[in-house]
Amino acid sequence: MMNIKGALVPFSALKFLGKKPHTVRYPLEKKDTAQRYRGFHFNDLEECIGCGTCSTICQNEAIDMIQLDGVEAAKGDSGLRPRVDNGRCCWCGLCVDMCPTGSLSLTDQYLHTSPDPDSYLLIPGKDNPEMKENISFVKSDSEPLLQFDRVPMRELDGAERVKSFAEVVLGYMQEEARAEATRCVDCGLCVTACPDHMHIPEYIGAIADADDETALKYIYDNNPLPEMCGKVCTRQCETVCAIGHLGEPIAIRWLKRFATEQFPDPAAILNPVIAESNGKKVGIIGGGPAGLSAGYYLALRGFDITIYEALPKMGGMTYAGIPKYRFPEDSLDKQIGYMEKVGVKMVNNTRVGKDISFDKIRKENDAVFVGIGFHIPYTLGLTGEDLENSIQAVDFLRDVNLGKSVDIGKKVVVIGGGNVAIDAARVSRRLGAEVTILYRRRVQDMPADWEEIEGAEDEGVHIVPQGIPLEVIGNNGKVKSIKYGMAEMVADDKGGRPRPVLIEGDEHILEVDTVIGAIGQEADYSFLPKEVMDELKIERGRMVVNELKQTSIPDIFAGGDSVNRTADAISAIADGVKAVEGITHYLLDE
Amino acid sequence: MSTQFAIEEELKQSINNAFRSAKVTIKRQGRINVEFRSGILPAFVSYLKEYLDFKHLVMMSCVDWLEDNEFEIVYHLWSYDHKVHIMVKVRLDREKPVMQSISKLWDQAETYEREIHEMNGVEFEGHPGMRDFILEDWEDLPPMRRDFKTREFVDKTYEWRTGREDKQDVRETIAKQYDTEVPDFKNSK
Numbered sequence: 001m002m003n004i005k006g007a008l009v010p011f012s013a014l015k016f017l018g019k020k021p022h023t024v025r026y027p028l029e030k031k032d033t034a035q036r037y038r039g040f041h042f043n044d045l046e047e048c049i050g051c052g053t054c055s056t057i058c059q060n061e062a063i064d065m066i067q068l069d070g071v072e073a074a075k076g077d078s079g080l081r082p083r084v085d086n087g088r089c090c091w092c093g094l095c096v097d098m099c100p101t102g103s104l105s106l107t108d109q110y111l112h113t114s115p116d117p118d119s120y121l122l123i124p125g126k127d128n129p130e131m132k133e134n135i136s137f138v139k140s141d142s143e144p145l146l147q148f149d150r151v152p153m154r155e156l157d158g159a160e161r162v163k164s165f166a167e168v169v170l171g172y173m174q175e176e177a178r179a180e181a182t183r184c185v186d187c188g189l190c191v192t193a194c195p196d197h198m199h200i201p202e203y204i205g206a207i208a209d210a211d212d213e214t215a216l217k218y219i220y221d222n223n224p225l226p227e228m229c230g231k232v233c234t235r236q237c238e239t240v241c242a243i244g245h246l247g248e249p250i251a252i253r254w255l256k257r258f259a260t261e262q263f264p265d266p267a268a269i270l271n272p273v274i275a276e277s278n279g280k281k282v283g284i285i286g287g288g289p290a291g292l293s294a295g296y297y298l299a300l301r302g303f304d305i306t307i308y309e310a311l312p313k314m315g316g317m318t319y320a321g322i323p324k325y326r327f328p329e330d331s332l333d334k335q336i337g338y339m340e341k342v343g344v345k346m347v348n349n350t351r352v353g354k355d356i357s358f359d360k361i362r363k364e365n366d367a368v369f370v371g372i373g374f375h376i377p378y379t380l381g382l383t384g385e386d387l388e389n390s391i392q393a394v395d396f397l398r399d400v401n402l403g404k405s406v407d408i409g410k411k412v413v414v415i416g417g418g419n420v421a422i423d424a425a426r427v428s429r430r431l432g433a434e435v436t437i438l439y440r441r442r443v444q445d446m447p448a449d450w451e452e453i454e455g456a457e458d459e460g461v462h463i464v465p466q467g468i469p470l471e472v473i474g475n476n477g478k479v480k481s482i483k484y485g486m487a488e489m490v491a492d493d494k495g496g497r498p499r500p501v502l503i504e505g506d507e508h509i510l511e512v513d514t515v516i517g518a519i520g521q522e523a524d525y526s527f528l529p530k531e532v533m534d535e536l537k538i539e540r541g542r543m544v545v546n547e548l549k550q551t552s553i554p555d556i557f558a559g560g561d562s563v564n565r566t567a568d569a570i571s572a573i574a575d576g577v578k579a580v581e582g583i584t585h586y587l588l589d590e
Numbered sequence: 591m592s593t594q595f596a597i598e599e600e601l602k603q604s605i606n607n608a609f610r611s612a613k614v615t616i617k618r619q620g621r622i623n624v625e626f627r628s629g630i631l632p633a634f635v636s637y638l639k640e641y642l643d644f645k646h647l648v649m650m651s652c653v654d655w656l657e658d659n660e661f662e663i664v665y666h667l668w669s670y671d672h673k674v675h676i677m678v679k680v681r682l683d684r685e686k687p688v689m690q691s692i693s694k695l696w697d698q699a700e701t702y703e704r705e706i707h708e709m710n711g712v713e714f715e716g717h718p719g720m721r722d723f724i725l726e727d728w729e730d731l732p733p734m735r736r737d738f739k740t741r742e743f744v745d746k747t748y749e750w751r752t753g754r755e756d757k758q759d760v761r762e763t764i765a766k767q768y769d770t771e772v773p774d775f776k777n778s779k
Contacts (some may be wrong), residue, residue: 121753159619
């Protein structure tokens with residue numbers, strides 16, 4: 001019999017026509033894309049700092065950093081933003097994993113078709129703001145590709161520190177420094193915050209490459225006192241460090257210190273080229289960081305430089321004000337010694353206005369640089385302030401640093417919240433006193449570095465915030481106690497920072513042997529003759545200068561605390577370096 | 591012998607009885623690592639397959655230990671009976687990476703070996719048809735080698751899209767903003 005089964009079987013499929021399908025969903029539901037899908041980029045333009053790490057890491061060179069309308073460069077922000085060439089991107093996600101702020105992410109959107117090839121260039125965040133809702137791939141918290149933890153710095157223990165003036169911070173060892181330097185993403189945002197705009201990424205890169213000599217060359221290119229900065233700099237660079245957004249910033253200051261400490265004599269590495277004498281003479285008043293910096297670079301350019309300093313040693317506040325446990329004297333000697341080698345003439349123990357007149361210096365030189373700093377302390381304005389043993393922090397620190405014996409007794413109160421106040425408190429601890437700091441605002445309002453505040457607390461300094469001194473009470477002409485009142489913080493109507501207002505009746509008396517005032521300093525212009533004073537423009541105690549640090553009198557330049565508002569060593573160095581340009585321009589018309 | 595890893599311990603015992611040089615570590619329940627010398631690898635996996643029931647070759651992969659100057663081939667085997675996953679790792683000299691093919695034992699090994707040959711440049715002796723896998727006419731260094739410079743390759747292979755000329759270097763932009771010049775000490779030695 002003929003087998004017709006094969007011919008009929010296909011028709012049996014007809015019976016399914018009447019059935020409802022149960023495997024197909026209708027109408028079609030769109031499935032969710034997979035979790036952590038890697039589609040188009042999205043960038044939070046507010047959070048992005050334009051560090052360019054995404055662009056650096058991209059192996060396909062798909063990411064460009066470009067200028068965008070409405071994004072301004074600022075401290076810690078290059079003003080650039082990434083643009084992605086989606087024709088090149090392979091969606092590996094490295095850019096997201098390496099993004100130091102976490103602003104960059106990938107979305108679950110992946111469809112794009114267009115005949116226009118230029119449309120494949122996408123500025124994430126600007127061209128696709130709506131994709132904020134579609135973010136799917138973000139940086140991994142559990143396995144970060146960036147190293148967020150700083151290599152810890154070895155320090156003396158708090159109890160050990162107060163026994164002597166030994167340096168507290170011990171410095172990095174080779175391997176620690178290399179490890180710390182490799183954390184850097186080489187973006188250069190730190191440069192935006194440094195007053196002196198040092199070549200930070202370059203020298204950190206050199207340290208990471210174990211090439212400390214090159215690092216030293218980069219460092220000395222615009223900072224002749226790097227070992228000092230490596231120890232006491234206010235390190236504004238670290239406040240804007242890209243890694244600092246989600247982790248601990250790179251220890252830029254300590255890496256600089258490491259590089260400079262590798263070489264006992266910088267001259268041997270730098271082989272400075274000193275230009276032939278150009279016949280011009282420049283007198284520098286004040287041997288602080290500003291004066292030394294100006295002197296060093298001017299000497300390299302062939303100027304004849306003489307620095308006049310009232311104290312027995314160069315260094316200004318870094319010598320007389322900063323305690324030795326932060327900045328040891330041999331470290332200062334090393335740097336001054338190097339400058340002498342370059343040919344900077346230094347005249348110590350010479351107070352201008354007393355030992356030598358300003359007019360004489362001005363006559364003998366073609367230009368004068370004034371870097372006199374702030375050495376005259378503000379008075380507290382309290383009754384009993386003129387009692388014996390009521391002293392000023394700057395005088396106290398200077399006397400201690402110069403090796404004079406200072407008797408402060410057993411109990412000390414320091415008034416103020418800046419670095420000078422903390423220094424005075426920590427020095428008093430080392431002299432064996434019980435120390436209280438009285439500050440009118442809260443601890444978080446203190447202008448001092450948090451590390452200094454923490455260090456003081458470790459060493460047993462007692463801080464009384466929101467305490468306003470009212471009266472110094474004496475006995476037989478000597479300080480016996482201090483009366484202070486507690487304050488509450490009242491929000492300022494004008495939008496300023498909160499003001500402390502005394503709480504009625506909440507007054508305390510603290511028995512003390514010594515009161516140390518540290519509420520700020522000002523410049524001493526008494527050395528200037530009247531006709532110069534009349535001509536020199538001074539605003540709120542600071543000399544007014546132009547871009548190149550020239551004052552209102554053309555042959556007088558100025559820098560340092562008595563000019564800038566930040567009043568720290570690195571700003572003074574920056575002023576000195578700028579003044580070099582100004583003086584060269586003025587004298588050589590270059 | 592702990593009861594927790596009874597099967598694993600037993601397998602370890604059997605392997606070491608047959609192959610003294612095999613370094614067996616029990617990672618966790620159901621997971622054993624074996625480090626083995628490359629010379630008689632086919633004999634070893636065939637033993638695992640025929641005697642210890644590791645019938646399934648899950649996959650093969652290759653790791654580039656650039657610093658040690660070695661390649662590591664990893665064979666992932668699975669036993670349905672024991673419910674144990676074994677990873678056999680062998681190290682090869684990176685200068686002259688040659689391995690014997692195991693495609694006689696598992697047909698699918700042929701594909702894995704072709705891939706490893708193409709991506710890492712490891713030769714497999716006795717492979718029946720070593721042809722191009724994904725890359726066509728590849729003459730460069732095998733791309734999964736760690737010393738393969740992706741960026742250089744991208745640079746010379748792909749052309750630049752127009753409209754990207756306005757890109758800026760972050761470091762240079764910052765230097766310009768603050769009117770500074772970055773000297774080049776690094777290359778001036």
